[in-house]
Amino acid sequence: MIEIKEDQLASLLNGAIEQLQAEDDRRLVSFTKKIATTNPLQFFEAAKHIFENRTFWTSSSQMLWLTGVGNAFEMGADKSRFEVIEAAWNKMLNEAYIHNPYEVPGTGIVALGGMSFDPINAQTELWKKFRPSQFRVPEFLLTKYNSSYYLTINVCVRKNDHAKQLAEELRQIEQKLLLGQKVPDDILHIVDESEMDPEKWMDIVRQATDEIRNQHVEKIVLARELRLTFNRHAEISSILNNLLKTQPNSYIFAYEIGDDCFVGATPERLVKVEKNKLLSTCLAGTAPRGKTEEEDMKISEALLNDEKNRQEHDFVVQMIKHGIKDYCTEMTIPEVPVVRPFKNLQHLYTPVTAQLRDGFTILDIIKQLHPTPALGGSPKAESLAFIREHELLDRGWYGAPIGWMDSSNNGEFAVAIRSALIQKNQASLFAGCGVVKDSDPQSEYEETKIKLLPMLTVLGG
Numbered sequence: 001m002i003e004i005k006e007d008q009l010a011s012l013l014n015g016a017i018e019q020l021q022a023e024d025d026r027r028l029v030s031f032t033k034k035i036a037t038t039n040p041l042q043f044f045e046a047a048k049h050i051f052e053n054r055t056f057w058t059s060s061s062q063m064l065w066l067t068g069v070g071n072a073f074e075m076g077a078d079k080s081r082f083e084v085i086e087a088a089w090n091k092m093l094n095e096a097y098i099h100n101p102y103e104v105p106g107t108g109i110v111a112l113g114g115m116s117f118d119p120i121n122a123q124t125e126l127w128k129k130f131r132p133s134q135f136r137v138p139e140f141l142l143t144k145y146n147s148s149y150y151l152t153i154n155v156c157v158r159k160n161d162h163a164k165q166l167a168e169e170l171r172q173i174e175q176k177l178l179l180g181q182k183v184p185d186d187i188l189h190i191v192d193e194s195e196m197d198p199e200k201w202m203d204i205v206r207q208a209t210d211e212i213r214n215q216h217v218e219k220i221v222l223a224r225e226l227r228l229t230f231n232r233h234a235e236i237s238s239i240l241n242n243l244l245k246t247q248p249n250s251y252i253f254a255y256e257i258g259d260d261c262f263v264g265a266t267p268e269r270l271v272k273v274e275k276n277k278l279l280s281t282c283l284a285g286t287a288p289r290g291k292t293e294e295e296d297m298k299i300s301e302a303l304l305n306d307e308k309n310r311q312e313h314d315f316v317v318q319m320i321k322h323g324i325k326d327y328c329t330e331m332t333i334p335e336v337p338v339v340r341p342f343k344n345l346q347h348l349y350t351p352v353t354a355q356l357r358d359g360f361t362i363l364d365i366i367k368q369l370h371p372t373p374a375l376g377g378s379p380k381a382e383s384l385a386f387i388r389e390h391e392l393l394d395r396g397w398y399g400a401p402i403g404w405m406d407s408s409n410n411g412e413f414a415v416a417i418r419s420a421l422i423q424k425n426q427a428s429l430f431a432g433c434g435v436v437k438d439s440d441p442q443s444e445y446e447e448t449k450i451k452l453l454p455m456l457t458v459l460g461g
């Protein structure tokens with residue numbers, strides 16, 4: 001194990017502490033170093049009894065893994081979410097003491113967080129711990145980028161802190177984390193299940209198709225919740241381990257707040273920015289997987305030529321194109337989608353690439369894009385108004401951006417679908433589908449059932 005260069009961290013801490021004038025002044029100190037191979041999930045598990053708030057992220061390509069534990073700095077907002085977060089982020093970065101000799105995305109000061117689907121919709125008891133927008137800079141962040149490993153230690157210092165003592169305390173926690181803990185093989189059993197009466201939900205789908213036929217709106221995405229009770233408390237690291245095994249090509253994430261944890265394996269990238277190169281994704285239009293290769297191909301071809309699905313998909317393409325055009329240059333969007341297979345489903349997929357213009361950030365792009373018609377509908381305002389009035393669900397963070405950003409304007413956000421809110425021995429799973437004028441309520445219901453599978457299968461279903 002590579003040990004922290006004690007004197008280097010202590011002198012960085014000391015430098016920051018000496019600058020503080022008033023007793024309640026605080027300053028973030030961030031120290032990054034390269035470390036030996038460390039298992040991100042075992043690091044996550046080792047933090048279980050040390051920190052209350054753990055965060056986990058892998059990109060769909062698994063090029064980047066982030067495991068954050070603890071909160072060195074938090075940012076939250078209920079209104080004007082993007083502006084408030086951006087201002088707090090910039091202020092903190094301007095004042096921080098940073099030692100990070102690596103120009104590697106996802107190292108150094110990284111904020112991990114997410115937001116609710118709709119801040120206007122009233123927040124219910126279910127999601128009470130999750131603010132409309134919330135980001136955290138973890139105390140310890142393990143970054144795996146390609147095959148290199150980095151550890152960043154972030155700490156907020158005060159005037160009366162003692163640098164050497166603090167460095168020693170941090171070193172002891174670091175040792176425990178890097179040692180890791182075996183991820184338990186937790187097998188859950190579902191003892192109770194509840195959901196909205198399917199007939200009632202399909203009735204809402206019918207009302208949506210009526211609304212669309214009456215030309216008030218073109219597409220509305222409707223979601224539903226499945227509430228499960230287990231025989232015991234769920235182990236988050238074990239759920240993540242199973243998602244990593246069963247859901248390739250997906251973003252696997254967890255955002256823990258005390259006893260609640262929002263977990264998922266989503267196939268949908270909202271936006272990635274790396275060294276000003278922007279990548280967004282249109283993912284909408286769905287079909288099941290075939291049981292044989294031949295059947296799979298047939299279904300995939302039918303999906304590609306299906307008018308209803310192509311229309312559903314095109315709403316997303318058009319919206320992303322218009323949403324970001326003023327924020328970037330060199331935008332490239334293929335004329336036709338391709339079919340992208342995932343474990344349980346296949347989707348129509350169109351990648352969008354561009355160059356982010358100087359002066360804009362990933363938060364500016366998210367503000368433009370969220371919610372895309374893959375989760376809200378089209379037009380945005382009308383579809384959201386329908387969802388607010390009829391869906392009878394607190395989506396919380398489901399269907400909203402979740403991800404990370406670093407101090408060099410790199411970042412990546414996925415759309416938090418195929419996800420569940422875990423609460424001790426209970427969980428709420430969410431799934432939705434795009435309703436257009438010819439949607440059949442029964443088929444839409446069946447589609448949401450398949451979309452629940454990625455989470456259901458790792459939760460004892």
Ligand SMILES: C=C(O[C@H]1C=CC=C(C(=O)O)[C@@H]1O)C(=O)O
Nearest residue numbers: 284285286374417431432433434
């Ligand atoms: C809303 C969900 O999926 C979206 C993403 C891909 C395909 C979709 C569809 O075909 O309806 C949905 O727009 C969900 O999985 O809960």
